[in-house]
Amino acid sequence: xxxxxxxxxxxTVAAIYFLTPVYWLVVSSTKSSSDLFGTFGFWFHDPxxxxxxxxxxxxxxxIYVRWFANSLMYAGVGALAATLLSAAAGYALAKFRFxxxxxxxxxxxxxxLIPGTALALPLYLLFSEIGLANTYWAVLIPSIVSPFxxxxxxxxxxxxxxxxxxxxxxxxxxxxGRIFSTLGLRLMTPALVTVFLFxxxxxWNNFFLPLVMLSDSDLYPIQLGLTSxxxxxxxxxxxxxxxxxxxxxxxxxxxxxxxxLQRYWRTGLTEGSVxx
Amino acid sequence: MxxxxxxxxxxxxxxxxxxxxxxxxxxxFLALFLLxxxxxxxxxxxxxxxxxxxxxxxxxxGETKQVWAGLSNYAxxxxxxxxxxxFGRVLLFxxxxxxxxIAFATALALLLDAASARWVGFFRTAFFLPYGVPxxxxxxxxxxxxxxxxxxxxxxxxxxxxxxxxxxxxxxxWSIANIVTWQFxxxxxxxxxxxxxxxxxxxxxxxxxxxxxxWQVARHIKLPLIRPALxxxxxxxxIGTLQLFAEPKVLKPLSNSIDSGYTPNLAAYNEAFTSNNQxxxxxxxxxxxxxxxxxxxxxLRLVGRRGKxxxxx
Numbered sequence: 001x002x003x004x005x006x007x008x009x010x011x012t013v014a015a016i017y018f019l020t021p022v023y024w025l026v027v028s029s030t031k032s033s034s035d036l037f038g039t040f041g042f043w044f045h046d047p048x049x050x051x052x053x054x055x056x057x058x059x060x061x062x063i064y065v066r067w068f069a070n071s072l073m074y075a076g077v078g079a080l081a082a083t084l085l086s087a088a089a090g091y092a093l094a095k096f097r098f099x100x101x102x103x104x105x106x107x108x109x110x111x112x113l114i115p116g117t118a119l120a121l122p123l124y125l126l127f128s129e130i131g132l133a134n135t136y137w138a139v140l141i142p143s144i145v146s147p148f149x150x151x152x153x154x155x156x157x158x159x160x161x162x163x164x165x166x167x168x169x170x171x172x173x174x175x176x177g178r179i180f181s182t183l184g185l186r187l188m189t190p191a192l193v194t195v196f197l198f199x200x201x202x203x204w205n206n207f208f209l210p211l212v213m214l215s216d217s218d219l220y221p222i223q224l225g226l227t228s229x230x231x232x233x234x235x236x237x238x239x240x241x242x243x244x245x246x247x248x249x250x251x252x253x254x255x256x257x258x259x260x261l262q263r264y265w266r267t268g269l270t271e272g273s274v275x276x
Numbered sequence: 277m278x279x280x281x282x283x284x285x286x287x288x289x290x291x292x293x294x295x296x297x298x299x300x301x302x303x304x305f306l307a308l309f310l311l312x313x314x315x316x317x318x319x320x321x322x323x324x325x326x327x328x329x330x331x332x333x334x335x336x337x338g339e340t341k342q343v344w345a346g347l348s349n350y351a352x353x354x355x356x357x358x359x360x361x362x363f364g365r366v367l368l369f370x371x372x373x374x375x376x377x378i379a380f381a382t383a384l385a386l387l388l389d390a391a392s393a394r395w396v397g398f399f400r401t402a403f404f405l406p407y408g409v410p411x412x413x414x415x416x417x418x419x420x421x422x423x424x425x426x427x428x429x430x431x432x433x434x435x436x437x438x439x440x441x442x443x444x445x446x447x448x449x450w451s452i453a454n455i456v457t458w459q460f461x462x463x464x465x466x467x468x469x470x471x472x473x474x475x476x477x478x479x480x481x482x483x484x485x486x487x488x489x490x491w492q493v494a495r496h497i498k499l500p501l502i503r504p505a506l507x508x509x510x511x512x513x514x515i516g517t518l519q520l521f522a523e524p525k526v527l528k529p530l531s532n533s534i535d536s537g538y539t540p541n542l543a544a545y546n547e548a549f550t551s552n553n554q555x556x557x558x559x560x561x562x563x564x565x566x567x568x569x570x571x572x573x574x575x576l577r578l579v580g581r582r583g584k585x586x587x588x589x
Contacts (some may be wrong), residue, residue: 003490007391014384015402018462022405024428028420041421041428089305098295104302111313112513113572117519117541118565121548121557122320123312142312150305176297188460205410208521208541212549223412228527230416234529244420247413254408259401 022255029053029248031242056245064246066218067225071204071250073136074221078143079200083192086146090153090191091184095161106153111147117208124212138213140222143203149195156191157184204254222250317565323558324349349559352440358537359560363567365449366539370517373453378510380457381464382502388465389472400469403462415526416470418455443531452523460516464509466572471505472498507579511572518568523547540564 028036030047039045057064093105123142127133132141161184169179185192210224217228226246233239327345333467353359384403388396406414422442424430433440442451475498483493522540528534536550537543548557 004391007387008395011384011387011391011395011399015399018403018458021407021414021421021458024421025417036420037425040431041426060443080416085305085308092298092301096294096298096301098298102296103308108309108568109388111309113515113569114313114317114516115519115568117521118561118568119313119316121544121561122316122323124318124548125323125554125558127318129324141308145305145308145312147309147313176300180301201408207410207412208519208545212545223410226416227412230526231529243416247416251409251413258404258408261442 022251025244025248025251029245031241031244033237033239034242036240036244052245053249056057056242056249059242063217063225064222064242064249067220067222068250070219071221071223072141074139074210075200075203078140078203079196081144082146082149082199083196086149086153086195087142087185087188087192088180089150090155091157091161091180091188093150093154094157095163095166095184108147108150112151116206120209120212123209127213133213133217134215136219139206139210139219143199143206146195146199149199152195153188153191157188160191161187187223201254222246224251288388317562319347320558320562320565323555324562327555345555349556350563352556353559353563354479356537356543358535359540359543362540364519366520369449369453369520370514372450373456374510374513374517376453376512377457377461377507378464381461381468381509384461384465384500385468385472385502386498388469389498390490390494399465403465405462407463410488411455411522412526414455414459415523416456418451419527419530422451422527443527443533445533448527448531448533452520452527455523456516456520460513464513467509468502468505471502475501503579504510507576511575514575515568516572518564518571 024041026045027042030044030049030052031039032046032048032052089108093101121141124133124138127138132138165183166179169183174182176238204221205223206221207223207227208217210221214220214224217225220228226243227241227247229239233243325345326342327349328340329343330340385555389529390402409412409417419431421427424441426441430442441447479497480493483497488496498563507515519541520539524538524542525545528538536546541564544557544560544564547560
């Protein structure tokens with residue numbers, strides 16, 4: 001019993017630490033810019049949540065909604081394409097023997113260890129040479145390459161897709177493409193969910209790549225848009241309030257997603273670490 | 277004898293067929309990997325070896341052209357005190373923040389593993405939530421909680437007679453460390469919990485029958501068994517630390533203590549976009565990637581060698 005009390009109180013202290021900023025954000029999203037500065041941050045003061053959030057959504061011809069849609073597009077399309085490419089590559093590396101296989105795998109694995117931001121700058125220089133900088137493609141293309149996804153898919157496919165099943169399908173006369181799409185993808189589903197979520201959050205959270213690549217604010221994802229508001233807030237104080245409200249709106253869906261999806265996270269992520 | 281001589285040839289034939297099928301699956305990924313990983317590295321290496329030379333009187337007004345620079349960009353980067361200081365800063369940051377965060381995540385994972393089931397769901401979700409907050413948003417958020425005038429934390433400390441300055445010279449690095457810890461502890465905790473769940477329950481029962489208490493089970497059974505997950509989370513944290521960018525960039529307008537070269541990434545970014553010197557920026561990006569690879573591989577080798585026999589759990 002004493003053990004349980006100690007455990008729960010320690011966990012509660014940790015929960016307060018993790019939830020305090022979120023609580024502050026909820027409270028502050030209901031305040032005007034002047035109340036942000038003038039009133040106690042951990043308590044409500046003359047709350048007008050819908051009024052202020054409405055202004056966030058309509059400010060500057062609704063640019064916020066556009067940023068949000070951009071983020072959804074980058075993360076959604078990018079993660080989906082990344083998952084398919086990783087699945088195919090991981091499957092090939094797990095289920096076929098060919099010369100150079102381990103070499104290719106090691107190069108991809110090294111890609112996991114290279115910091116993305118070290119690549120972003122040269123990638124920008126390269127993309128501006130070929131005229132891709134400041135387009136949707138500039139953010140989308142690098143987002144669909146996930147070495148970690150390939151790594152995870154290879155390990156998962158090696159364990160979850162039995163060779164005998166593939167042999168049987170081959171004897172039945174099925175082509176390799178069909179075997180992959182009907183058997184491989186289905187057996188790898190748990191890993192694919194993980195790769196998709198992992199990549200979705202990764203793209204959604206990515207700041208450096210869009211910052212480097214994009215100069216047209218119509219193409220911005222939400223984070224980039226919010227920092228541009230924050231940057232102007234000194235001159236236009238109401239932007240403080242919009243930054244806070246915009247931040248609140250932007251984390252809302254991801255937090256719901258986190259709450260729902262953490263279970264999938266647990267199943268998939270360790271497939272990699274247990275067997276590595 | 278015939279069979280023996282035939283066998284290797286048949287093997288290569290299946291190998292060739294296998295390679296053909298595999299390449300169909302691999303090529304789309306490899307093509308993009310080439311474009312987004314190999315090519316930028318090659319291009320950065322190439323750019324880092326060039327410099328811009330201005331022809332014309334006094335280097336003004338005339339034409340500019342790229343000329344061979346050898347290693348002078350690297351020399352320039354390494355002689356730049358601000359750049360090397362930034363590197364030292366992130367290494368110090370990593371040496372303190374990573375162990376603290378991993379220890380924190382491990383403690384939470386073990387506590388949750390020991391807690392009664394009723395509470396686990398709530399706490400796990402509460403700890404994991406910040407991972408859904410992007411680094412930029414987390415920095416904006418904590419920025420408000422650090423700035424005097426808005427921050428209720430500073431106000432509360434003030435009313436108790438404490439004079440705190442989260443954004444001061446000595447404090448700001450650890451204020452950034454707090455943001456990173458806040459964001460990623462829950463994520464690391466989940467990875468560790470997943471590994472804990474993979475431990476067979478009989479192991480605990482056997483230990484309990486042998487008279488081990490909760491602390492001994494945690495120390496001697498659980499900790500060694502989650503070692504692979506600890507290694508994984510540490511390496512990812514290491515790579516993340518070297519890339520520190522969003523947090524100092526967002527806090528920079530709020531604090532005089534953050535300069536344009538506060539972290540290597542910030543330095544390279546400013547070199548490229550503020551000073552318009554992409555050749556030095558390329559050299560700095562190459563140095564950053566190099567250090568990241570050396571450190572990650574070094575760490576993996578270090579723990580790989582020591583843990584060879586203990587890892588087969």
